[in-house]
Amino acid sequence: MADVQTKNMAESYPVNGGNGPNSYAQNSCYQKEVVDGAKGMITKAIAEKFDIGNPLLDCPNLIRIADFGCSTGPNTFISVQNIIEAIELKHKSTQQNSKTLEFHVFFNDLTSNDFNTLFMSLPPSREYFAAGVPGSFHGRVFPKATLHIAHSSNSLHWLSKIPEEVLDRNSLAWSGKKVHYTGNEKVLEAYSAQFKNDMKTFLSARALEIVSGGVILFFVGGCEDGFLASQTCSSMQFGLLASCLVEMAELGMISEEKVESFNVPIYLTSPKELKEVIETNAEFSIERMENFVPYKNPEMPDCQMLSTHLRVVIEGLISEHFGTEIVEGLFERYTKKMEENYFVFDMKYRQEFVIFVCLKRK
Amino acid sequence: MADVQTKNMAESYPVNGGNGPNSYAQNSCYQKEVVDGAKGMITKAIAEKFDIGNPLLDCPNLIRIADFGCSTGPNTFISVQNIIEAIELKHKSTQQNSKTLEFHVFFNDLTSNDFNTLFMSLPPSREYFAAGVPGSFHGRVFPKATLHIAHSSNSLHWLSKIPEEVLDRNSLAWSGKKVHYTGNEKVLEAYSAQFKNDMKTFLSARALEIVSGGVILFFVGGCEDGFLASQTCSSMQFGLLASCLVEMAELGMISEEKVESFNVPIYLTSPKELKEVIETNAEFSIERMENFVPYKNPEMPDCQMLSTHLRVVIEGLISEHFGTEIVEGLFERYTKKMEENYFVFDMKYRQEFVIFVCLKRK
Numbered sequence: 272m273a274d275v276q277t278k279n280m281a282e283s284y285p286v287n288g289g290n291g292p293n294s295y296a297q298n299s300c301y302q303k304e305v306v307d308g309a310k311g312m313i314t315k316a317i318a319e320k321f322d323i324g325n326p327l328l329d330c331p332n333l334i335r336i337a338d339f340g341c342s343t344g345p346n347t348f349i350s351v352q353n354i355i356e357a358i359e360l361k362h363k364s365t366q367q368n369s370k371t372l373e374f375h376v377f378f379n380d381l382t383s384n385d386f387n388t389l390f391m392s393l394p395p396s397r398e399y400f401a402a403g404v405p406g407s408f409h410g411r412v413f414p415k416a417t418l419h420i421a422h423s424s425n426s427l428h429w430l431s432k433i434p435e436e437v438l439d440r441n442s443l444a445w446s447g448k449k450v451h452y453t454g455n456e457k458v459l460e461a462y463s464a465q466f467k468n469d470m471k472t473f474l475s476a477r478a479l480e481i482v483s484g485g486v487i488l489f490f491v492g493g494c495e496d497g498f499l500a501s502q503t504c505s506s507m508q509f510g511l512l513a514s515c516l517v518e519m520a521e522l523g524m525i526s527e528e529k530v531e532s533f534n535v536p537i538y539l540t541s542p543k544e545l546k547e548v549i550e551t552n553a554e555f556s557i558e559r560m561e562n563f564v565p566y567k568n569p570e571m572p573d574c575q576m577l578s579t580h581l582r583v584v585i586e587g588l589i590s591e592h593f594g595t596e597i598v599e600g601l602f603e604r605y606t607k608k609m610e611e612n613y614f615v616f617d618m619k620y621r622q623e624f625v626i627f628v629c630l631k632r633k
Numbered sequence: 634m635a636d637v638q639t640k641n642m643a644e645s646y647p648v649n650g651g652n653g654p655n656s657y658a659q660n661s662c663y664q665k666e667v668v669d670g671a672k673g674m675i676t677k678a679i680a681e682k683f684d685i686g687n688p689l690l691d692c693p694n695l696i697r698i699a700d701f702g703c704s705t706g707p708n709t710f711i712s713v714q715n716i717i718e719a720i721e722l723k724h725k726s727t728q729q730n731s732k733t734l735e736f737h738v739f740f741n742d743l744t745s746n747d748f749n750t751l752f753m754s755l756p757p758s759r760e761y762f763a764a765g766v767p768g769s770f771h772g773r774v775f776p777k778a779t780l781h782i783a784h785s786s787n788s789l790h791w792l793s794k795i796p797e798e799v800l801d802r803n804s805l806a807w808s809g810k811k812v813h814y815t816g817n818e819k820v821l822e823a824y825s826a827q828f829k830n831d832m833k834t835f836l837s838a839r840a841l842e843i844v845s846g847g848v849i850l851f852f853v854g855g856c857e858d859g860f861l862a863s864q865t866c867s868s869m870q871f872g873l874l875a876s877c878l879v880e881m882a883e884l885g886m887i888s889e890e891k892v893e894s895f896n897v898p899i900y901l902t903s904p905k906e907l908k909e910v911i912e913t914n915a916e917f918s919i920e921r922m923e924n925f926v927p928y929k930n931p932e933m934p935d936c937q938m939l940s941t942h943l944r945v946v947i948e949g950l951i952s953e954h955f956g957t958e959i960v961e962g963l964f965e966r967y968t969k970k971m972e973e974n975y976f977v978f979d980m981k982y983r984q985e986f987v988i989f990v991c992l993k994r995k
Contacts, residue, residue, distance in 0.1 A: 333776050373776040377764060382755070386748045390767040393744070400776055402739060402764040405752040414695050414735040414762055 288343055288385025305424055305490055305625055306346045308565040310353045313422075313488055316629040317357035320558045321420065321486050323365065333373045334358055334419045336399075337480075339408040339473075339489075340426025341378040343385050344392040350424055351376050354488070355399060358420075374399035379412055381405070407431065409472040413480040421477050423489040430536035431469045434461040437534055448517050448530050451509035451537075454502070466538045470548045474630075478554035481632040487555070493562065493626040496543040504620040508577070509535050511612055515604040524600070525593050533592050535585060542626055549630065559629035572616050578606040650705055650747025667786055667852055667987055668708045670927035672715045675784075675850055678991040679719035682920045683782065683848050685727065695735045696720055696781045698761075699842075701770040701835075701851075702788025703740040705747050706754040712786055713738050716850070717761060720782075736761035741774055743767070769793065771834040775842040783839050785851040792898035793831045796823040799896055810879050810892050813871035813899070816864070828900045829910045836992075840916035843994040849917070855924065855988040858905040865985050869977040870939070871897050877966040878955075886962070887955050895954050897947060904988055911992065921991035934978050940968040 323334075336354055341347035355374055362372055378389060382405040393401055406412045408423070409431050436442035437458055444457040452459035477487055494503050516530045542562060549557055582602045589598055609615070685696075698716055703709035717736055724734055740751060744767040755763055768774045770785070771793050798804040799820055806819040814821035839849055856865050878892045904924060911919055944964045951960055971977070 333779070375776050375779070382752050386752060386765060390744050390748060390765075393767065400766075400774060401768075402766045403748060403752075404762075404764045405755065406763075412762060414737050417695070417737070 288388050305565045306349045306353075308563055308625070309350070309424065309490055309627065312559075312561070312563070312627045312629075313350075313353050314357040314360070316486070316488055316559055317354065317420075318361050320629055320631055321358070321361070322484055323358065323362055332370050333375060335375045335377070335417055336420045336422065337377040337379055337404070337413065337418050339379045339421060339423040340429075341380050341384075341389065342426075343388045346424065347378055347389075348392070348394050348397075350422055351399070352394075354420060354422060375402070376400065377402050377404045377413070377418075379404040379406070379408055381407060408476065409469060411476050411479060415479055416482045418477075418481045419485045421481055421485070421487040421489075423487075423491075425490065425492075427470065427473065427489060427491040428466075428537055428539060430462065430465045430538055431472075432465065433534045433536050434465045437461050438532060440531075446531075446534055448513060448520075448527070449510065450513040450516065450530075450533055451506050451535050453506050453510035453513065462538045463540075463544065466540055467544070467548045470540075470545070471551060474549065474552040474555065478552060478632065483632055485632045486558070487628070487630040487632075489628050489630075490625050491545070491628070492537075492539045493541055493545065493624060494539050494622045496541045502620060503539060503623050504615055504617075505537075505539065505623055507615040507620060508581070508609065509537075511608045511615065512581070512601075512605055515601055515608055518604065519597065519601065525597060529593055535588070539623055540626070545626060545628070549628070554633055555630040556633060557628065558631050559627070561627050562624045563627060564624045574606050574609040577609060578602050581605070650750050667927045668711050668715075670925055670987070671712070671786065671852055671989065674921075674923070674925075674989045674991075675712075675715050676719040676722070678848070678850055678921055679716065679782075680723050682991055682993055683720070683723070684846055685720065685724055694732050695737060697737045697739070697779055698782045698784065699739040699741055699766070699775065699780050701741045701783060701785040702791075703742050703746075703751065704788075705750045708786065709740060709751075710754070710756050710759075712784055713761070714756075714759075716782060716784060737764070738762065739764050739766045739775070739780075741766040741768070741770055743769060770838065771831060773838050773841060777841055778844045780839075780843045781847045783843055783847070783849040783851075785849075785853075787852065787854075789832065789835065789851060789853040790828075790899055790901060792824065792827045792900055793834075794827065795896045795898050796827045799823050800894055802893075808893075808896055810875060810882075810889070811872065812875040812878065812892075812895055813868050813897050815868050815872035815875065824900045825902075825906065828902055829906070832907070832910045833913060836911065836914040836917065840914060840994065845994055847994045848920070849990070849992040849994075851990050851992075852987050853907070853990070854899075854901045855903055855907065855986060856901050856984045858903045864982060865901060866977055866979075866982040867899075867901065867985055869982060870943070870971065871899075873970045873974055873977065874943070874963075874967055877963055877970055880966065881959065881963065887959060891955055897950070901985055902988070907988060907990070911990070916995055917992040918995060919990065920993050921989070923989050924986045925989060926986045936968050936971040939971060940964050943967070 336351060338347045338350060358374075359372065376399045378401065380386075384405070386403045386405065389403060404412050408426075434444070436444040437446045439445055444455075444461040446452070446455065446458045449455060449458070452462050481487065492505075512535075513530075516525065516533070519525050520527045520530050542560065546557065546560065549555065579602070582598070586598055589601065698713060700709045700713060720736075721734065738761045740763065742748075746767070748765045748767065751765060752763075766774050770788075796806070798806040799808045801807055806817075806823040808814070808817060808820045811817060811820070814824050843849065854867075874897070875892075878887065878895070881887050882889045882892050904922065908919065908922065911917065941964070944960070948960055951963065
């Protein structure tokens with residue numbers, strides 16, 4: 272059994288803070304592509320599904336928006352701006368009166384997230400009141416029925432913890448020296464069960480916090496129904512990361528036991544699975560659900576860039592488990608490993624996409 | 634004319650962050666004495682002046698509380714807890730129904746405040762939803778009519794900026810190598826005018842944010858009406874700090890010009906002055922106003938402790954103006970200087986106290 276991996280990840284491993292060369296703030300262009308691709312979907316969903324004039328919404332001139340898993344910016348600011356513009360657009364087209372709307376925007380992420388960087392990066396010309404909300408979105412972080420719009424992008428694919436059986440040598444779902452569900456269906460099943468549990472806790476908390484008539488707009492990574500998730504490009508990339516760690520263990524740089532007790536808590540769901548888990552919560556109706564592929568330049572991925580992108584999101588996890596001293600060497604190896612195994616980028620493995628979901632609180 | 638001093642201080646110089654030996658979090662026991670002494674006054678003011686059952690308050694079961702100038706904790710958590718306990722007490726004694734109250738607590742301070750330390754220090758067993766609000770309380774930081782209780786302790790004596798004439802060689806209010814209004818009535822007048830302006834902007838912003846029937850509870854440093862504020866113990870201590878800077882300039886460690894362009898933006902008002910400035914805002918009624926002396930052990934102050942206490946609140950200011958390299962030496966000198974000039978602690982100069990004010994939004 273592992274040591275640190277059994278604790279709740281939700282409070283432990285945020286993305287890299289600050290604004291340095293290996294910060295999330297400077298290396299989240301993949302996430303930005305999702306955010307940019309999302310704009311049209313957000314605008315349409317708000318226009319069609321969010322009823323500003325609904326008498327069930329309190330404070331008719333005040334809209335409260337929360338971004339769950341905001342990280343350090345700047346993507347969260349773009350998402351929030353897109354949401355506000357969509358609401359303003361709808362407000363202008365539907366309201367007879369000329370009352371001005373006010374927006375209270377809440378940026379939520381783990382307590383260990385770098386909120387200082389987030390706050391210092393807030394757009395100076397923003398037309399909303401901003402607040403930071405520390406705490407895991409798998410639990411309650413807002414009072415009852417106070418939110419109108421909940422948003423989450425690139426966050427719900429993070430598991431709140433690694434399932435215990437994955438770290439148990441005596442279990443069929445033991446991941447061994449693999450750090451993901453690469454090629455092991457039992458590990459995949461355990462990840463899937465954890466994801467479903469996490470989505471349930473996320474939705475249960477939001478059901479209490481969102482006013483009747485309010486909406487959740489979220490974006491989560493997924494792959495085709497029935498496609499072997501463990502053979503997606505992203506899972507195979509984690510396979511390459513695992514092989515780097517195994518090499519480093521063979522060279523005596525880290526212990527084998529540390530490799531065995533390490534796993535990446537990221538899971539890609541499928542539209543079918545996601546729909547089923549949402550439907551277990553009777554408080555929400557699924558108003559819209561669609562897949563989209565935000566990636567630009569899909570033919571020839573840049574291995575150095577992909578390596579840095581992974582680094583900014585999992586460096587905290589790696590450092591905590593193996594020590595900070597291995598980080599630089601690991602990601603150098605990983606870049607090289609991807610270049611040597613370019614077949615993982617073959618289009619037949621690239622079955623991942625982003626699932627956009629709009630839910631309405633009944 | 635000064636350089637950095639002319640910029641708006643409100644966005645620039647928070648207290649020392651983190652949890653280290655020179656952090657505010659570890660050296661705010663003076664402020665804690667104010668907080669502890671305040672508990673009874675808060676409880677009484679809420680019992681008598683805050684009307685939970687007032688139909689003008691929206692969301693009858695949700696109370697929104699904001700602490701303005703929260704710093705990094707732990708004092709803000711004690712204040713908030715005191716307020717919540719006072720409301721719960723009143724709720725239990727006055728409500729027929731057994732509905733549970735929810736509390737949404739907003740911690741406000743300058744954007745450059747160390748919110749990461751604040752969030753990591755949040756009491757794990759708190760029974761409220763917490764949010765951080767970055768931005769100067771001299772401007773709007775909340776939507777209209779959404780707060781029920783505003784609190785501020787040990788913050789409103791900070792001026793938002795040093796008045797321009799204090800830094801102008803050609804003005805009668807030029808402070809020269811003094812860093813405060815020590816012994817110069819014209820400088821004192823300029824500080825007073827800035828304080829009054831700051832209180833006005835604070836109250837104007839809160840008048841919009843607080844619901845009708847809501848209250849402001851605040852604590853601010855003051856001295857007796859008519860007492861020469863420039864001869865209070867605290868102003869004389871700033872005089873000693875100035876003499877340390879002058880010595881360091883004579884030794885060539887810092888430039889004379891730097892000393893001349895530096896001032897400490899702290900002002901102690903008087904009950905009469907404070908009452909007058911509050912009365913210029915027609916939206917609030919003064920419900921309570923009283924002075925109290927929170928200091929324990931007043932006979933023999935500990936110079937080392939006083940020196941560290943000043944350091945944690947103005948180190949940012951000093952570093953920004955003179956460079957971080959002088960901080961250690963300056964505060965060593967300052968401790969020694971206080972020991973050599975112990976007369977400043979004579980009871981006849983110790984005319985400072987804390988003024989507690991309870992205002993109600995009409």
